[in-house]
Amino acid sequence: MKKGHKTNLAILTGLLSACALGFGQIMENPAKPTALNAGRVLGLTELWRISDEGGEFYFKYPHYLEIAEDGSVFLADTEQFLKFSADGKFLANLYKKGQGPGEIGREFYYHLRGRDLFIQDLNSRRFWRADLDGRFQEPINVASKDNRGLVVGLFSDGFLFLKTSYPPPSERTGKLMEILYQVVLVGPDGSERREVATFRPKEFLGFNSGMSWDPSIMELSPDRTLLYAVHSRDYVVDVIDLASGAQVRSFKRNYPKVDHVDKEWEPDFGKRTGAPRIEFESDVVNLFPLEEGLWVVTSTEDKAKGRLIDVFDMDGRFVDSFYLGAGRTLMAVRPGFVICREQNEDETITIVKYKIDTNTP
Secondary structure (H helix, E strand, O other): OOOOOOOOHHHHHOOOOOOOOOOOEEEEEOOOOOOOOOOEEOOEEEEEEEOOOOOOOOOOOOEEEEEOOOOOEEEEEOOEEEEEOOOOOEEEEOOOEOOOOOOEOOOEEEEEEOOEEEEEEOOOOEEEEEEOOOOEEEEOOOOOOOOEEEEEEEEOOEEEEEEEEOOOHHHOOOEEEEOEEEEEEEOOOOOEEEEEEEEOOEEEEEOOEEEEOOOOEEEEOOOOOEEEEEOOOOOEEEEEEOOOOOEEEEEEEOOOOOEOOOOOOHHHHHHHHOOOOOOEOOOEEEEEEEOOEEEEEEEEEEOOOEEEEEEEEOOOOEEEEEEOEOOEEEEEEEOOEEEEEEEOOOOOEEEEEEEEOOOOO
């Protein structure tokens, strides 16, 4: 994740910062990065493409793609949990509907660690370990205690859970209110070892009504030492050291707001509940940490060039930006390649792996 002018594989995957900022210091970045060819459409060469034409599975809303150490690709979809080989060949649908051992409800998340697959069923609040072929290995009885929600990440000695605390119903009088988000480290035995980070995003809360407001985006660095987080509609990224729980840096950039287009239900909801109108999209849409920095997916999208992605180095300096290409949604980044979801003109969906062209002018 670097930026530069010419060949710069370092632009996208290299360039370490020369001097580090102090703990807690805010990096204020300008509107333009340092790379001379910033704002280009990223040059990509297709390596393989996955479609559902064979009828073995059907893409409805493919999301949450992860790559295992052996290169195999996992992908969640509506009542599907798909596994593909490193070269994009379909291997299996690991989804088994139900509430028994190894069976999954409609809403689920998963995480990879080595040769293990950890699955969290949000419907039944169950959590378990499986092998990479989806075979159930053991239940993990840590997910149903207190107000623990999503598993944020995995450690060798435990799990990162997100705990949420809402104001009591009597205080939900139709206004934006802070929600307490606590990221906590939980041991394999279910004991809560320590709090790692605290955030306070806002939601609109009324009597029997509610609407999300601030985004909640959290991603671990590849070495599992840092937590990158966005909990504001503005362009602010916080970086937390997982060992100490300290916020080691926070960085921003001067970013032009993108106007929000109301969804069909929003005007009526606002009239009924008094919810404020959303004027602008959240600046940050997603985060993709790499070993040398961070890719930030922004709310800026050009019809011809696609989504704008910013690149920051490890010190939070804005070093590059590029467009991903029309119709593409970034799903995974690794040194030298990306995997994208593509919406075609006929509304069919494909998953495509691309090599990054380091000679893009």
